[in-house]
Amino acid sequence: METPQVSLFENDNNLDMPLANRLRPQTLSDYAGQEHLLGKGKILRSLIEQDRICSMIFWGPPGVGKTTLARIIADQTHAEFINFSAAASGIKEIKEVMGTAERARTLGTRTIIFVDEIHRFNKAQQDAFLPYVEKGSITLIGATTENPSFEVTAALLSRCKVFVLNPLSIEDLMFVGSRALEVGFGIEYFLDDKLLRVVAEFANGDARTLLNVIEMAVNNSINDHITEELITQCVNRKLLLYDKHGEEHYNIISALHKSMRNSDPQAAIYWLARMLEGGEDPLYIARRIVRFASEDIGIADSRALEVCVAAYQACHFLGMPECNVHLTHAVVYCSLAPKSNSLYMAYKAASSDALETLAEPVPLVIRNAPTTLMKDLNYGKSYKYAHDYDEKLTDMQCLPDKLASRVYYHPTTQGSEARAKDRLESIDQWKRERRTNSEE
Numbered sequence: 001m002e003t004p005q006v007s008l009f010e011n012d013n014n015l016d017m018p019l020a021n022r023l024r025p026q027t028l029s030d031y032a033g034q035e036h037l038l039g040k041g042k043i044l045r046s047l048i049e050q051d052r053i054c055s056m057i058f059w060g061p062p063g064v065g066k067t068t069l070a071r072i073i074a075d076q077t078h079a080e081f082i083n084f085s086a087a088a089s090g091i092k093e094i095k096e097v098m099g100t101a102e103r104a105r106t107l108g109t110r111t112i113i114f115v116d117e118i119h120r121f122n123k124a125q126q127d128a129f130l131p132y133v134e135k136g137s138i139t140l141i142g143a144t145t146e147n148p149s150f151e152v153t154a155a156l157l158s159r160c161k162v163f164v165l166n167p168l169s170i171e172d173l174m175f176v177g178s179r180a181l182e183v184g185f186g187i188e189y190f191l192d193d194k195l196l197r198v199v200a201e202f203a204n205g206d207a208r209t210l211l212n213v214i215e216m217a218v219n220n221s222i223n224d225h226i227t228e229e230l231i232t233q234c235v236n237r238k239l240l241l242y243d244k245h246g247e248e249h250y251n252i253i254s255a256l257h258k259s260m261r262n263s264d265p266q267a268a269i270y271w272l273a274r275m276l277e278g279g280e281d282p283l284y285i286a287r288r289i290v291r292f293a294s295e296d297i298g299i300a301d302s303r304a305l306e307v308c309v310a311a312y313q314a315c316h317f318l319g320m321p322e323c324n325v326h327l328t329h330a331v332v333y334c335s336l337a338p339k340s341n342s343l344y345m346a347y348k349a350a351s352s353d354a355l356e357t358l359a360e361p362v363p364l365v366i367r368n369a370p371t372t373l374m375k376d377l378n379y380g381k382s383y384k385y386a387h388d389y390d391e392k393l394t395d396m397q398c399l400p401d402k403l404a405s406r407v408y409y410h411p412t413t414q415g416s417e418a419r420a421k422d423r424l425e426s427i428d429q430w431k432r433e434r435r436t437n438s439e440e
Contacts, residue, residue, distance in 0.1 A: 018215070019180060019184050019185075019211045019212070019214065019215040020207070020208050020211045020212070022184060023176070023179065023180055023183075023184055023211065024068050024071060025068055025072065026071070026072065026075050027072065027075075027076075028045060028048065028049075028072060031065060031068065031069070031072065032065070032168060032172040032173075032175050032176050032207065033064065033065060033165075033166070033168040033169065033172040033207075034064070034065060034069075034165055036166070037163055037165070044163055048072065048073055048076060048077075049076075051076065051077050051078055051079075053073060053077060053079070053112060053139050053141070054139065054160075054161055055133050055138075055139050055140040055141070055159055055160045055161070056140075056141055056142075056160055056161045056162070056163055057118065057141075057142040057143070057144060057148050057152065057157070057160045057161070057162045057163070058070070058141070058142070058143045058144070058163055058165055059144055059145075059146075059147070059148050059162055059163070059164050059165065060145070060164060060165030060167075061145055061165075061167055061206065062145055062206055062208065063168075063203075063205070063206030063207045063208035063209055063210075064165045064166065064167055064168055064205065064206070064207065065165060065168075065207065066116075066143035066144075066165055067114075067116055067143060069165075070114045070116075070141050070143060073112065073141065074112065074114070077110075077112060078110070079109070079110035079111055079112045079139065080101075080104060080109060080110070080111045080112065081111075081112045081114065082097060082101075082111065082112070082113050082114070083114050083116070084097075084113055084114065084115045084116075091124060091125060091128050094125060094128040094129065095128060097113070098128070098129070098132045098138065101113070101132065101137050101138045102132065102137045105136070105137050110139060111137070111138045111139070112138070112139045112140075112141060113129070113138045113139070113140050113141070114141045114142075114143070115129075115140065115141070115142045115143070116143050117143065117144060117145070118142030118143065118144050118148075118151070118152060119144045119145070119146040119148070119151035119152070123153055126152065126153045126156050127153060127156070129156060130155055130156055130159070133156065133159050133160075134159060140156075140160060142160065148162055166205075167204070167205020167206070168203075168205050168206070168207055169205075170197060170200045170201060172207075173199075173200035173203055173205070173207060173210050174193075174196055174197060174200050176207050176210060176211065177191070177196050177199060177200060177210055177211075177214055178196070180211055180214050180215075181196075181214065181218075184211075184214075184215075184218075185218055188224065189221070189224050189225070189226060190224055190226065191214075191217075191226045191231075192228075195226070195228055195231050198231065198235075198279075199213050199231060199235065201279045202235045202279060204279075204320075213231070213234045213235060216234045217230050217231055217234050220233075220234075249280075252271055252274055252275055252278075253275070253285075253288060255267070255271045256268055256271040256272055256275070256285075256288070256331070257288065257292060257296075259335070260289075260292055260296070260331060260334045260335045261292075261339065263335055263336065263339070264335060265331070265332045265335035265336060268331045268332070268334075268335045269328055269331060269332065272285065272327055272328060272331050273324075276320065276321075276324055276327070282319065282320055282323050282324070282327060283312065283315050283316065285315075285327055286311055286312035286315045286327060286330070287312065289308045289311065289312075289327070289330050289331065289334060290305070290308040290309055290312055292334055293305040293308040293309075293334060294343055294344075295341060295343070295344045296334075296339055296340075296341055296344070297334060297337045297338070297339060297340060298340045298341070298342055298343040298344070298417065299340065299342070299343065299411065299416060299417045299420045300337065300338040300339060300340035300412065300414040300415035300416055300417040301337040301338055301415045301416055302416065303337075304333060304334055304337045307329065307330055307333045307334075308330045308333075308334065310326075310330075311323075311326045311327055311329060311330035315327065337415070338414040338415030338416075338417070339414060340411070340412045340414045340415070340417050342409060342410055342411050342412055342417065343409070345410070346408040346409040346410070347408075349406075349408045350408045353403055353406060357400065357402060357403065360400040360402055360403070361400065362400070363397060363398065363399075363400065363401070364377075364378050364379060364380070364381060365380065365381065365382055365383050365396055365397070366380075366383065367379040367380055368380065383396070384396050391430065393427060393430055393431070395431050395434035395435050395438065409424070411424055
């Protein structure tokens with residue numbers, strides 16, 4: 001049986017222990033992050049406060065509080081709490097503990113089993129828990145960094161509620177860091193808020209990483225003030241040259257965008273590297289590149305959008321540093337692709353007209369007519385189904401009368417858009433001829 005670790009929020013006599021362990025919260029009020037689960041009135045908070053814990057799995061990246069949350073439950077529940085290790089627990093050990101839990105249940109005592117890194121348990125080990133979870137002998141709490149849909153057996157997963165824990169926000173991490181500097185070392189240490197934010201950004205949602213950096217900085221400081229030079233050494237990178245929240249953030253993303261637009265892959269790769277090495281979120285960059293694929297390339301090379309969306313997905317799957325090559329792939333492709341802003345300009349012109357003509361009626365000929373009344377009102381009358389014609393074209397007017405002559409899309413002759421330009425001119429010519437013939 002594991003005894004809950006005393007937090008330094010309550011006791012500062014364990015300075016020989018790692019900082020992350022000393023600062024492990026014991027109550028929900030000290031816990032940082034996961035407001036979507038633990039905010040006032042949220043279901044997980046209510047389950048903990050009411051001591052009505054069901055079998056559950058905490059799924060989230062490292063350092064977001066999965067084990068801490070299990071320890072809070074251990075501290076606040078009236079059940080026996082047992083910590084299991086995948087590496088040290090075989091089928092025999094599991095069955096022995098299950099037998100003890102079953103006997104305790106007959107005496108009116110509940111048992112909570114916490115399995116950290118449950119994805120490391122093989123199928124046989126997971127199946128050993130199943131009958132005891134099913135009949136209520138134990139309440140199982142599993143923690144995993146891997147998708148439980150793939151790593152937890154379907155039978156066990158169906159009997160557990162999955163709670164997704166998110167990476168900690170910059171504000172959450174700064175709260176954790178401030179508390180560490182205040183009470184984590186016996187005396188209070190001082191770190192400028194701007195430097196603390198840099199460390200929080202470097203931690204990338206992981207409280208353990210943040211606390212490790214702070215502990216290293218404190219252990220190497222010569223007084224109670226932590227300097228920028230020391231923080232730079234601890235994170236092994238230059239700091240404050242790229243401010244994700246300031247002017248430089250916008251300057252550099254602009255530089256990347258304009259370098260790609262100017263078909264300059266060398267400059268584009270450089271500005272990409274400046275952002276990534278400065279700690280920028282790769283998904284932010286990927287989203288901007290996806291936008292670029294249609295805004296500045298468009299139909300001149302529709303493949304660009306596919307490449308950029310694939311790069312975004314790769315960033316989501318892998319994260320940094322692995323995804324840097326995928327972003328480079330997308331940036332170079334966009335830089336070398338033929339350019340056209342015709343789609344951007346087309347929507348810009350159409351949106352202006354749309355805002356000024358929001359009340360303009362849809363032409364009767366292309367209205368849907370699901371009821372008899374609508375048919376009687378000539379909805380859909382004289383509609384021509386393009387597939388009924390050899391050319392797959394008709395001379396119907398689809399724009400409102402007030403906008404009948406508007407042209408929004410002006411294709412260029414760049415890349416594949418040259419074919420789109422020829423096709424559009426051919427369609428327009430065909431329609432003009434049909435309308436002229438019908439008027440005669």
